[in-house]
Amino acid sequence: MTKRFAVSSFELPVVLLVMAASLAACSPAATESTETAPLRAVRVAAVESGPAQPPVVATGVVAAAAESRLAFKTAGVIREITVQAGDTVRAGERLARLETTEIDAAVAQARAAFDKAQRDLERGRGLFADDVLTQEQLDALETAAAVARAQLDAAEYNRRYAEIVAPADGRVLRRLAEPRELVAPGQPILEVSRGGDGWTLRLGVPDRDFVRLRDGDAATLRFDAHPGRAFAGRVSLLGGAADPRSGTFPVEIGFDAGDARFAAGMIGRAEIAVGNGQAQLSYVPLSALVEGSGEAMLLFVYDADTGAVAGRRVPVAFVSGTRAALAEPLPAGAQVVTDGAAYLRDGEAVRVVN
Numbered sequence: 001m002t003k004r005f006a007v008s009s010f011e012l013p014v015v016l017l018v019m020a021a022s023l024a025a026c027s028p029a030a031t032e033s034t035e036t037a038p039l040r041a042v043r044v045a046a047v048e049s050g051p052a053q054p055p056v057v058a059t060g061v062v063a064a065a066a067e068s069r070l071a072f073k074t075a076g077v078i079r080e081i082t083v084q085a086g087d088t089v090r091a092g093e094r095l096a097r098l099e100t101t102e103i104d105a106a107v108a109q110a111r112a113a114f115d116k117a118q119r120d121l122e123r124g125r126g127l128f129a130d131d132v133l134t135q136e137q138l139d140a141l142e143t144a145a146a147v148a149r150a151q152l153d154a155a156e157y158n159r160r161y162a163e164i165v166a167p168a169d170g171r172v173l174r175r176l177a178e179p180r181e182l183v184a185p186g187q188p189i190l191e192v193s194r195g196g197d198g199w200t201l202r203l204g205v206p207d208r209d210f211v212r213l214r215d216g217d218a219a220t221l222r223f224d225a226h227p228g229r230a231f232a233g234r235v236s237l238l239g240g241a242a243d244p245r246s247g248t249f250p251v252e253i254g255f256d257a258g259d260a261r262f263a264a265g266m267i268g269r270a271e272i273a274v275g276n277g278q279a280q281l282s283y284v285p286l287s288a289l290v291e292g293s294g295e296a297m298l299l300f301v302y303d304a305d306t307g308a309v310a311g312r313r314v315p316v317a318f319v320s321g322t323r324a325a326l327a328e329p330l331p332a333g334a335q336v337v338t339d340g341a342a343y344l345r346d347g348e349a350v351r352v353v354n
Contacts, residue, residue, distance in 0.1 A: 038351075039307075039349055039350055039351040040340060040343065040344065040348065040350050040351065041340065041350070041351050041352075041353045042302075042309075042337045042338075042339060042340035042341070042344070042350045042351070042352060042353070043337070043338050043339035043340065043352070043353060043354075044302045044335040044336060044337055044338065044352055045284070045285050045288065045335065045336060045338050046333070046334070046335055047282050047283070047284055047330045047331075047332075047333075047334045047335070047336060048282070048283045048284075048323070049280040049281070049282065049283065050273075050280065050281055050283040050320070050323070050325060051273050051274060051275035051280070051281070052275055052280060052281045052317075052325075053212065053274050053275045054274075054317075054318040054319075054320060054325070055271045055272055055273050055274060055320050055321075056205060056209040056212060056213060056270075056271075056272040056274060057269070057270070057271050057272075058203040058204070058205050058209070058251070058269075058270055058272075059203070059267065059268070059269050059270075060201045060202045060203035060204070060251075060253075060267075060268060060270065061201070061202055061264075061265055061266065061267060061268070062199055062200070062201055062202075062223075062262055062263070062264060062265065062266040062267075062268055063199070063200055063201075063202050063264050063265075064170075064171075064173065064193030064194070064199060064200070064264060065193075065194075065198045065199060065200045065236075065254055066193060066194035067173065067191060067192070067193050067194075067264075068167055068191070068192050068193075068194070069188040069190075069191050070095065070096075070164045070167075070188065070189055070190045070191070070192060071164070071183075071185075071186045071187055071188050071189055072096075072098055072161060072162060072164065072183060072185065072186075072187070072189065073157070073158050073161030073162070073185060073186075074098070074103065074158045074161070074162065074185050075182070075183065075184050075185050076098035076099055076100075076102065076103065076162065076182070076183065077098060077099045077180060077181070077182050077183075078096065078097075078098060078099075078177060078178070078179050078180060078181050078182075078183060078189070079097050079098055079099045079100075079179065080096065080097060080179055081095065081096040081175065081177070081178070081179055081189070081190070082094065082095055082096065083095050083096075083172045083175070083190070084172065084175060085172050085173065085174055085175050086171065086172060087171070087172045088169075088170075088171050088172075089166040089169070089170055089171065089172060089192060090166060090169055091166055091167065091168045091169050092165055092166060093165060093166045094163055094164070094165050095164045095165060095166055095172075095190055095192075096163070096164040096189055096190065097162060097163040097164070098162040098163075100159065100162050103155075103158060103159050103162050104159070106155045106158070106159075107152075107155040107156055107159050109155075110148070110151045110152040110154070110155040110156075111152055111155075113148045113151065113152070114145070114148035114149055114151070114152045116148070117141075117144045117145040117147070117148035117149075118145055118148075120141050120144065120145070121141045121142060121144070121145045124137065124138050124141040125138065164189060164190060166192060167192070167194075168194045169194070170192050170193045170194045171192065171193050172190060172191070172192050173191040173192060173193055173264050174190070174191040174264075175189075175190055176188050176189055176190065176191065177189045193264070198254060198255070198256055198257065199254075199255060199256075199257050199262050200236060200237075200252045200253060200254050200255070201221055201233065201252070201253045201255065201268045201270055202250065202251075202252050203250070203251045203252070203253065203270060204243060204246055204248030204249065204250060204251070205248055205249055205251050206247075206248055206249075207242070207249065210238070210249040210251070212274045213235055213238060213251060213272060213274060214235065214238075214274075215235055215236070215237075215238060216234050216235060217234065217235040217272050217273060217274055218232070218233075218234055218272070218273050219232075219233045219234060219235065219253045219255075219270050219271060219272040219273065220232065220233075220270070220271045220273075221233050221253065221255055221268050221269070221270050221271075222268065222269050223262075223266060223267065223268045223269075224266075224267055225261075225262075225266050226260050229260065231255045231256070231257070231258075231260070232255065232256075233253040233254055233255030233256075233270070234253065234254060234255075235251060235252070235253055235272065236252050236253060236254035237250070237251065237252035238250075238251055239251065253270055253272070271320070271321065281317060281325040281326060281327070281329065282325070282326045282328075282329045282330045283320070283323045283324065283325050283326070284299065284323065284324055284326065284330070284336050285322060285323055285324075285336075285338050286319065286322055286323065286324055287338045287339065287341070288300075288324075288336040288337060288338050288341060289316070289324060290341050290342055292313065294315065294316045295315045295316075296313040296314070296315060297313065297314055297315070297316050297324075298311060298312070298313055299311075299312060299314060299336050299337070299341065300312070300336065300337040300341050300344050300346075301330065301331075301334055301335070301336055301337075302335045302336065302337055302350070302352065304335070306349075307349050307350065307351075308347055308348060308349045308350065309337055309344055309346070309347070309348055309350055310346060310347065311344070311345075311346035312330075314326045314327075314328055314330070315327040315328055337350070
């Protein structure tokens, strides 16, 4: 007996929908949409030119561009120091002075000796006119008066430098003595900076780096006190001899602090570009290098005309910060893939995003 299956009026629409969906899945348009994958999204960066030598990197301390170590001309006991470290001073302002009892006595003694020598000279000239003194004796009196004048000038000069005054507008960096201390001639009492002259970073570099530096070489400075900021500077001084204690050569880099606050003694790190633009290498971000060794690192060059990338093996000369300098140049205007480079294949079409 042949069995027949009846389809109810309720089941028929469901069966038709299932069949339609199956036919649509088997159609060419559906097959093509499932096989076409979206282009891989990548970021690119332009190849830059830079010095053919690695930069000089060193750490140093911040100092005022112009500093003065102020001292008394003569020995004595400090009477007062009117400023503290960090104080702002004006040109000509008195900062410290000695007890002047002894110095004033020396000035008075020199003045009295000069007055006596002047009187002796005037008397001698009268006697010489009366033919009582010889020319030689008169010359001796004139010499004695000149010597007394010089001694008085020296005593008054020392008296003026029994006080320390600010040589220019600036700031007190250090206070090196206290009142009632007995100090020797020339012993530093205060260190002050000249306002408006800016700041400098003082470094010590080994001889192999020192010989590569030139006055005016550009530098990039970074400081722990100002994280995330970079300051532009230039080499302003190259020392002529090595420090006998460390064996390094002194280098100073002048920079403009802008609105950032600095103080003497802050620690900074400098990266000095060398080469004076004589030769140039191609620089790419480190993120563009995918794999390999220093002699053959893989990167992908993006072709804007075709929208595809080409893999290329390039030798790396050195690494400078977040960039790699290539020993073989890339074409001018070339773009290399940075984000997404690790997943690419040679010749693959990509989609560039910002």
